[in-house]
Amino acid sequence: MENEIQKGSWKKIFASREIILILVLLIGGIIVSIITPVFATSTNILAMIMSITVNGLIAVGMVMLLAAGEMDLSVGMTMAYVGVVAAYLNAHGLSTALSVIIGLLVALLIGFINGYLVAKVKLNAFITTLGMNCALEGLMLVMANGRSVTGITNLFKKLGQGTLFGIQYPVYILFIIVIVFDLLLRNTRRFREIYFIGSNASAARLNGINVSRVKICLFCFCSLCAGLAGVLITARFGTASVTLGSSTAMDVITACIIGGASLNGGKGTVWGAVLGSLFLAMLSTALNLLSVNIYWQNFATGVILIAAILMDAISERRKGVGEVISL
């Protein structure tokens, strides 16, 4: 039983994915800014942070779903569709507030359908949300007639373009959501349930956790994040584009996994997901500044994703958790 006693806590700090990511971001940032001084300018850093608001926002919802052992592949089209809905309503004379609220309600409905089908009807999340993604793309193209939706009011645009102390609103929104949900996820009973479900759903059920209700809530929340991202991106560009979102789900899941989440559930933190998004953004900015061929970016992202899960697998093996039946 002695070996069950835990070792020093500084080792634990280095085991934390967030700390590793922060170190990588700092060291990487310093190296890149030595090579190209443009990198460290406040404009560039702000632009980088602005660029992750959309994926970072969705990552907050997605990382909770992943922690509960589920995923949502429909976030890309949820984002695009909600953007189109809100822009369409706004362009046709509805007030900005009402357009945004209706858009978000649509997102909520999408999330509820996903959640109900997965958690109650017990359909596979991968296929269900993949189907939802496809269906939403169709709906969106019909509604927008295949073209971008233009003509939104200035007030709507201000949501994405307005600034406070020189920083755009979406950055504040992301920041607030990250702080709030990180605190909730770490510190409240309701949110801790997510990890129990993701780690061992049947045990969670035996321990009195309402597994399907929590999962439905998480699908709703993830959709809501995607919807909000859709509203913000529409406001920022001034039009609702129908070409957005095709790679969003994969990008966001990649960021979450780099941030320490796992497709097997039970793991992942809000900060990890956001840092993962930031890491990907920094990678692409740095490669751009170093004028590396854009196609190499995909290659680098792929290698880093695999490296991230490889790190997990190796540390698990070192800790001595093995499979009785290896395939």
Add this chain to the structure above:
Amino acid sequence: MDELLRVENLIKKYPGVTAVNNVSFHVNGGEVLALLGENGAGKSTVSKMISGVEQPDSGRIIIEGKEVHFASALDAIKKGVSMVHQELSTVGEMNVAENIFINRQPINTIKFIDWKKLYKDTRTLLEEFNLKIDPHTQVKRLSVGTQQLLEIIRATSTDAKLIILDEPTSSLAESQVKMLFNIIKNLKKKGYGLIYITHKLEEVMEIADRIVVLRDGCFVAEKEVKETNVNDIVTMMVGREIKQFFGEELKKREISENYYLEVQNLTSRNFYHDISFGVKKGEIVGIGGLIGAGRTEMALGIFHAHKRDGKILLDGKELKINSPGDAIKNGFAYVTEDRKKLGLYLDYPIERNIPVMQYDKFSNRLGSINWRKVNTYVKKEIEEFNIATPSEKQLIGHLSGGNQQKCLLAMWMGLNPKVIIVDEPTRGIDVGAKSEIYQMLKNLAEEGKSIIVISSELPELMGICDRIIVMHEGSISGSVNKSEFSEDRIMQLATGVKCIKEESAVIGGTQNGK
């Protein structure tokens, strides 16, 4: 004390089997009721209905005079019923403290979890149980026994009035069992009611006040512990004389002089170390030990289901086994303890399950299967293994546990293996099928097979084996010959109280027998 729980005429049916048939009993506050019966007698199903995990088809559950209908475990917890399940229900990714206080972590004024208090309370509880673990440890790093103890701590530290313990001691060391009993005595004094499910009758005599015996899903008897004894209880549980139960004496059997199978220094870093033993032709060797001792893992190691070091010799020649497929080709059969997950293809009919490893035998040179031959073969096997089924087209998942187990045996025996490893061969099956399986194993020994039986049930091992090797925490702690069989001796080895490696004349390692 007042009556805490009463169940009346509970009935629960599953496809193909009536798991619980008209069972009634009650539990008073301040009392330990032992719910007894063989595997498959319906104890676990009854307790699952009381704790809300399963819903009865009919019957009433009354708690403190009020009839209740639990839709889920949460309902039952809210009404003061807490259960320690036989299957582990700890959450591996989470730490010790959060596992004990799952969903009832102490909170502060703004409803955030009070981490300091959580860890302090956890430490206090752990100290009560004399467990030296850091509350921050991830639970998946702990041994199965420790995890089970955590569950008991969890159940007994809630404000439940009724606590159900389903086989709580199956993987505990003796000292831990003593601690558990002290805690149970304390709970009794405080007026809690406990339902205690176990196979270990000495525990019943020590801790229980009253017993209820079930057999094949039916109520058999209710007695005060003072008015009964172990032998009576066994007779009530089994419902027949125990001798014939384990099959007829083997008269025509010939046991070879030398070890036919030899396992030498089998080691896997995660599960077991330096396992060496031998099995003769015609011999039945039991592997005993607590849950988590590494028995199943060791068997899977022989079968090369994972990477391990060591040698496997058959008839004195070293085998090159690199995968389960190689093991099968060399004449090994491993009949799993988990027939639902690792043994059978539940969604397929019997006729697709039994011949699954033998399609080669029924195919022509182009690989086309002759289905008529397969069908004839399957029908013959159904008869030979006495599988009760309306037809060979029945889905395996719809058969009773006993018939599933027979199908699993048929599936493997069709390969005509020389070394047969059966892992918990009678888990969750009824008494009749159990006896038949014991007879089948004995017949196989008579045919000259080398048989290894892994079982957590000591009476079973002592009833059918010629020799029992006992494992403790991944190593062989001793070996007992038939003439020296006693539960005490085996339990001492299994819990690591005693280690008799020095008497290892019968434990292999020596080349080719003696």
